[in-house]
Amino acid sequence: MAEKNLGVPVLGVLGGMGPLASAQFMLRLTLLTPAERDQDHIPAVLWSNPRVPDRTAARLAGGEDPLPALLRGIRGLEAAGAGAIAIPCNTAHGWFEGMQAATALPILHIVDAAEAELLRLGVTPGPIGLMGTAGTLAMRLYQERLEPRGWTCLVPEPAEMDRLVSPGIAEVKANRVAEAHGPLAEAARALVARGARAVVLGCTEIPLGIAAGPALPFPVCDTIDALARAALHWAGK
Structure with missing residues (x-):
């Protein structure tokens, strides 16, 4: 596992909802870190999948359920050695319970x-x-x-x-x-x-x-x- 190999926690970022917001999250994560050198930053893996079905359409208009795509992202982050998951999309938290039930990793609630x-x-x-x-x-x-x-x-x-x-x-x-x-x-x-x-x-x-x-x-x-x-x-x- 990447987390064990690095010896420090690895943050998994379930993103792409939307892509610009996920990129901004990675930027702010970097700029808010008290760091003097590269090695002071948090190892992170971004799973950016902009093809996750629209969350608002799923909830309000009978659109495609995004949970299967969200769970695929969680599986990818688990395989990459994530120790916790952050999801820089508020609406996706409407499926928080389903995601948390599917993984032993803590999901940070926005x-x-x-x-x-x-x-x-x-x-x-x-x-x-x-x-x-x-x-x-x-x-x-x-x-x-x-x-x-x-x-x-x-x-x-x-x-x-x-x-x-x-x-x-x-x-x-x-x-x-x-x-x-x-x-x-x-x-x-x-x-x-x-x-x-x-x-x-x-x-x-x-x-x-x-x-x-x-x-x-x-x-x-x-x-x-x-x-x-x-x-x-x-x-x-």
């Missing part, structure tokens, strides 16, 4: 990572904004995990999803990152106007669009960075 990031930013339990794909919001991935811990999730109105959030995510997936900033930033500001003390960017495409323009004047939780920090914590960094 919602738990987001909560830790909020606390790191000094945001305590209370009202927060939540942006994400229609699938993530419909599955209530954040609400069911965070509300018992004292968080209240405010989500975009259906019209805001249709006009701002979903088009912004689509722009990032089409590599038109700069065009995504305006609609995504407008949606985030609307959540703060309704009482959110911070906004969770609960789709890993959204941080890329938000970062493509002026910084927002309120705390935002970048779930790419949050998951990278969780991976560093797992690896003892």
